[in-house]
Every structure is written in structure tokens, then in C-alpha cells.
Amino acid sequence: QVQLVESGGGLVQAGGSLRLSCAVSGGTFSSYGMGWFRQAPGKEREFVATVSWSGGRTYYSDSVKGRFTISRDNAKNTVYLQMNSLKPEDTAVYYCAADPVRHTTLVLKTPQGYRYWGQGTQVTVSS
Numbered sequence: 001q002v003q004l005v006e007s008g009g010g011l012v013q014a015g016g017s018l019r020l021s022c023a024v025s026g027g028t029f030s031s032y033g034m035g036w037f038r039q040a041p042g043k044e045r046e047f048v049a050t051v052s053w054s055g056g057r058t059y060y061s062d063s064v065k066g067r068f069t070i071s072r073d074n075a076k077n078t079v080y081l082q083m084n085s086l087k088p089e090d091t092a093v094y095y096c097a098a099d100p101v102r103h104t105t106l107v108l109k110t111p112q113g114y115r116y117w118g119q120g121t122q123v124t125v126s127s
Contacts, residue, residue, distance in 0.1 A: 002116045008020040012126070022079045035050040037111060039093050051072050051079065069084075095117055095119075
């Protein structure tokens with residue numbers, strides 16, 4: 001059974017940084033496309049970033065482009081989300097997700113593109 005465990009969330013002031021980690025077990029991590037999504041209270045889950053199985057392709061939402069960086073370490077079965085210049089509107093529960101199918105970029109930007117999900121980690125940015 002594939003399991004994803006996020007860590008690294010917390011409370012940070014606006015302008016600060018956090019690095020989220022997502023450790024994957026029980027599957028073939030190096031073959032998975034990986035993504036980060038977030039969900040604020042009362043809002044739908046939204047796409048943040050995705051990275052291909054090899055790490056060679058990355059895509060970001062317009063709201064985080066230039067501030068967040070997604071990366072992966074296939075030797076450690078872990079995907080990261082480096083978040084810089086954080087804003088209060090980045091406050092949300094952040095989820096990592098994985099899927100073994102090599103979907104199109106369009107699909108990878110939607111929750112439907114991922115089979116496996118973590119439990120989420122809270123990120124709170126104070127103004």
C-alpha cells in the first residue's frame with residue numbers, strides 16, 4: 001500500500017520561508033508523478049506544483065510561480081516544496097499526491113490526476 005506523509009508545515013510570518021517534505025513508501029516512487037495541492041477553509045483544493053517522475057519537468061500555478069520550488073530526491077523517496085516570500089493568502093492545508101500514470105500536464109494540474117494522497121500539513125502565514 002502506498003503511503004504519503006507530509007511534514008514541515010507551521011506558522012511563519014509574511015515574507016518568510018518553509019520547506020515541506022513528503023515521504024513516500026510502499027510503491028515505486030521513482031516512477032510516480034508527484035504534485036502539491038492546497039486547500040484553504042471554505043475553498044476547493046487547488047493545484048500548487050507538479051514534478052515529473054524524473055524531476056526533469058516542473059509546473060506551477062500562477063499564484064506561486066517564482067516563489068515556490070518543487071523538487072524530488074528519488075534516492076530518498078521524497079518530494080519537497082520550498083516556499084519563499086510567503087503571503088497570508090498562502091495559508092492552507094498542503095497535500096502531496098502521487099500517481100503512477102504519466103498523465104498530460106493538464107491532468108496533472110487537477111486532483112483527478114493523482115491516485116495517492118497524504119494527510120496534509122498546515123501552513124499558516126501571519127501578516
